[in-house]
Amino acid sequence: MPTYFSPGIYVEEVPSGARPIGPAGTSTAAFVGVAPDPTAHVGQALAINSWSEFLRLYADGEHLASTPLARAVFGFLDNGGTRCWVVNVGAGGQLTGAGGRRSGLQLLEAVDEVSILAAPGYHDPVSHEALISMAERLRTMVAICDPPPDVDDVSTLTRVATPGSARPSGKPADGTPKPADGTPKPDDDGPAAYRPRQSDFATFYFPWIKVRDPLTGELVLTPPSGHVAGIWARTDALRGVHKAPANEPVRGAVDLACRVTRPEHDVLNPKGVNVIRYFAGEGIRLWGARTLAAEASEWRYLNVRRLSIAIEQAIANGTRxxxxxxxxxxxxxxxxxxxxxxxxxxxxxxxxxxxxxxxxxxxxxxxxxxxxxxxxxxxxxxxxxxAVVKPAEFVVFKLSQWAGGTETDTIGG
Structure with a gap:
């Protein structure tokens, strides 16, 4: 109690005792890959808040050759993302380094705000495993895995590839990432397999999308992870992380590497492959919101996984x-x-x-x-x-005839 020396009215500020728990951020992405200037800020994780800032840091006047990383950052910002971290691994760089020095993905482990992880252009089994392993270890983010650029049989996307089936990701002369051999297989004589392994903390999108390159102005095919991450961020801002980031237009996409048919989609969706589809009159849209978890898993829906991460992080931060x-x-x-x-x-x-x-x-x-x-x-x-709200993936209509005409009503979702 304070000591008072004269009569009067005294006002004291007394803490209420309540410490409100604030929401955790869910929209900050991290991209690892080769920058247009492969020598710029190698071995550093830098925050990017605008396209002009990315150009200033990673693409000077002499280095305007585009890369999957550059197109991913542009697609992220164009689709609603506002902040991301970028790691330039340099020409010939790998996602994970050896020895005691941190590099590649390891540089992001100290960045607490990252909740979306991608490596645009790295689509071999070794790279997928590196992304998934980091997301599972930290449990604060969800990884977006890219498919190979040339897939002529969708059944290859339902078969799981193993890291041992392909050599570590190689690099061509211009430093643009590519898979080790282009066609990773579980064995020399077995069928091709491209699907990442089962995981509650990873997603897989197909196919590649055609965009206008922000640096060269040419129409090129690019991995979808950057644009997908931007749509996640946009949905978080407009609806909340509990809303499944699907049935959303892909801004900047003018075409797809291939157009998936309904029967093909029926095969891919149960396997956790989120398809990007074209609909007449509506354009190109994300048409899936599943993780790579098992079909019977409670974490098979992407919004359930991300909402749980957001709640866990908010409680952990707010109760420290x-x-x-x-x-x-x-x-x-x-x-x-x-x-x-x-x-x-x-x-x-x-x-x-x-x-x-x-x-x-x-x-x-x-x-x-x-x-x-x-x-x-x-x-x-x-x-x-x-009790988490799950998305209505399947809306069923019952059609019945009666004397006055036709009646349609929704009976489930």
Missing amino acids: WMVFEPNDYTLWRSIRRDIGAFLTRVWRDGALLGRTPEEAFFVKCDEETNPADVRDAGMVVAHIGI
């Missing part, structure tokens, strides 16, 4: 103040209050399923979750459950 606090009833009550208030806001945004907050989530932190042995180990444990 609790470290070293006395592990007692007061702390447990604070945990329930702060996390409950945060999840209520998430529910009000439409991200959780339920008519009331009680139906949408629960937070349990008490003596049952924190018995004496847990407290003695210096831990505090809270159990949190959420």
